[in-house]
Amino acid sequence: MSKIGLRKAWFQVHKWIGLILAILILPLSLTGAALVWDDALDHALNPQRYATSGNGTLAPQPYIAAARVVLQPGDAIASLTLPDAPGEPVVVSASPASGRQGVQGPPARITVWIDPASAHVLDVANNSGGLIRTLHMIHGSLLIPGVGRQIVGWIGVAMLLSCVSGLWLWWPTVGRWVRGLRWRRHRNTDTNLHHLLGFWIALPLFVLSLTGAWIAFPQVFGGGPNAMRTGPKGGRPVPLAQPQQALDAVLRSARAAHAGAVAKIDWPTDQKPMWKVAFVADATGVVVHDADGVAEIARAAPEPLARTMRRIHDGTQMGLLWQIVIFLGGLLPAILAVTGIIMWWRARGWRAQLKARQRARA
Incomplete structure (x- = not known):
């Protein structure tokens, strides 16, 4: 030609x-x-979520107690994230009870925004609704x-x-x-x-x-159909509704293994029955086994290529x-x-x- x-x-x-x-x-x-700019959009659309009364923080337990008051019976706590900047709220994420789980799309999640200084609940929302969620659905699947x-x-x-x-x-x-x-x-x-x-x-x-x-098409680029799975057993990990270890005991074990301010706590799941405790400005975290409460130092694993591609696509931390x-x-x-x-x-x-x-x- x-x-x-x-x-x-x-x-x-x-x-x-x-x-x-x-x-x-x-x-x-x-x-x-x-x-x-989804974070900026959320601040503009939902200012009540960020109407904090101060920069001081409490122990994690009062935040979990406040979240459980507004969650439904059977909802399982998935994570607690402490503020990483002044004026930001504490965020508790929960997985709804099995009868309220979404069938398609990302895992159903309930988010609770809490005032760090008073443990007062600022807002509660399900990730299945709202303008930002609709924008994500249009961008990901054209509805x-x-x-x-x-x-x-x-x-x-x-x-x-x-x-x-x-x-x-x-x-x-x-x-x-x-x-x-x-x-x-x-x-x-x-x-x-x-x-x-x-x-x-x-x-x-x-x-x-x-x-x-x-x-x-993660199954194409990631090496076959198993690339779609999120855990060793396949399917989506579900937080344990009733972990064996109490949060107090988990924090004591984690702080005995590693000193520092806690940044985030991930609850154990059906696929990985262990707590994960991350610390502020530190790549080293602590894993606490839910079965016996034994704590282990866990350094950050290399980021999966799929996660890197997603960050490049949406600009997270870029x-x-x-x-x-x-x-x-x-x-x-x-x-x-x-x-x-x-x-x-x-x-x-x-x-x-x-x-x-x-x-x-x-």
Whole structure:
């Protein structure tokens, strides 16, 4: 195939990916841009959760007692997270009783926000509702039951091809590549905008599309169907409703093994019957076996690749610069989709006019 023929082929791939997926790319891109700042959104939408009365903290036990007052019988405590910054609340996460578990999607969770200074409950919410949860569902599955996650994954694969084909089409056919960076490559503003924004966002969008496809198809990238499992027995781990060890005893064992301020406590589960105690600004944690209360030092294990890919995709702990890139990686594809449709519609118009003139001459 000649260079001109190859360019025409890439153009057709790029055009039809953009046209067919435009209506799906818009909600995925815009929700992805919004979710980069999900913590800030939660602060704005639910200020009552962060209306703390002071920066002092109590022992963990009063927070658990306060949470149990608002939880339903049978709900199992999953974790307790102490504030890592002034003004932040204590957060208790719980797994609802088996009769109230979600069937699809992420594990059902109930979150309790507690004032660190007084142990007063600030808010209680289930992760199955709310605007932020809806944004996550749109971004992860387009609200399509069953196959929505796979559809989003294939959109990610298509976007990979769109990035590659877009770069090929952006590359100037004459002269050095820097000629492609000039603004006025075309007489229409929307076309110039499409070329220039497409170039600058191509590489970040390629990374976001790759990580998105990775998240959607973990069994493909992670080494088979077992990659979907979250524990050695398969399925989702469920916190034990009635652990054998009391929280007081667990904390005594953990502090005997390691000194420092506690940052987070994870309750034992049916798959791993052991408590996990993390300490402030310390990679070393303590594991306390629920069966006998024996404590062991546990250094942080290497982060799984799947977790790294998810952090790259959503910007968690990736720094402000990359979060801004992800934000733009959500906004700019929406602009590219709109300008691409305008370019296609205009091309249809002048092609129709050309055919009409050719018929008139004939």
